Amino acid sequence: MTLLEAHNLPFAGAAILLVFIALAQVIGMGDIFEGADADIDLDVDYELADPTAASGFGAALLSVFGIGRVPFLIWLSVLLFAFTVIGWFGQQTLVSAVGAPLPAWLAAIAAGAAALPVTGMLTRPLARLLPQDETSAVGLDSLVRRDAEIQMGSATAGSPARSKVIDRHGHPHFVMVEPNDPEATLEQGETVMLVRREGETFFGVQYENPMLSL
Known part of the structure; x- marks a missing residue:
C-alpha cells in the first residue's frame, strides 16, 4: 500500500x-x-x-x-x-x-x-x-512591561525619542518611545516603563524603579 x-x-x-x-x-x-x-x-x-x-x-x-x-x-x-x-x-x-x-x-x-x-x-x-x-530572538510585543532609557532628545506626544530597552536575554533594542500620558514629557536619560505598542512606536510611563536606587 x-x-x-x-x-x-x-x-x-x-x-x-x-x-x-x-x-x-x-x-x-x-x-x-x-x-x-x-x-x-x-x-x-x-x-x-x-x-x-x-x-x-x-x-x-x-x-x-x-x-x-x-x-x-x-x-x-x-x-x-x-x-x-x-x-x-x-x-x-x-x-x-x-x-x-x-x-x-x-x-x-x-x-x-x-x-x-x-x-x-x-x-x-x-x-x-x-x-x-x-x-534568543524576541518579538516586539515581549518588550512591553520592560524598562527603557531615553537616549536622544525628549519624547512628547506625537514626537517619539530613540530609547534603549534590554530584552529578557540581555540583548539591547533601540526603539522609538512616546509618553503614554499626552501631557507628559520624557527627558533624555530618563528611565520609563513601556506599557503598550502601536506599530513601531512604544509608549512609556514615568516611574521610579527601586532597582535604580540600589
Whole structure:
C-alpha cells in the first residue's frame, strides 16, 4: 500500500509539503517561511515565558504539543513527519487487520490527534540539541512591561525619542518611545516603563524603579 492511494492522500500531501520545506531550505528559499517562523514561534515563546500571558491550561497544552520549544519551521516539519508516518502506518495496519482502511478524512483527523502529542515528545530532545541563539530572538510585543532609557532628545506626544530597552536575554533594542500620558514629557536619560505598542512606536510611563536606587 503506497501513499498515492486515495485513502492515504492527506498523508501524501503532508509528505510533499515536508519535502518542499526541506528543498526550500537547501536552495535558499527559507525566507518564504521566515516571517511566519518569527511571528508564531516568538509570540508563543513569550507566552510560555510569561505566566500572565496565557492561562495555565493553555500554557500546559502548548507545552504538551511542543509549541515554542523549537523554531516554528522545525516544529512544523516534525509534525508533518509524525502525521505522515502515523497515518500511513495506521492505514496499513487496518488493511492487514480488518481488510479495509479508514476514509481519508477520518484517518487524517485520527492521525492529526495522535501526531500532536508525538510532536511534543520529539521536540523536547531537539530543543536541548539546538544552539541557544536559535531561540534568543524576541518579538516586539515581549518588550512591553520592560524598562527603557531615553537616549536622544525628549519624547512628547506625537514626537517619539530613540530609547534603549534590554530584552529578557540581555540583548539591547533601540526603539522609538512616546509618553503614554499626552501631557507628559520624557527627558533624555530618563528611565520609563513601556506599557503598550502601536506599530513601531512604544509608549512609556514615568516611574521610579527601586532597582535604580540600589
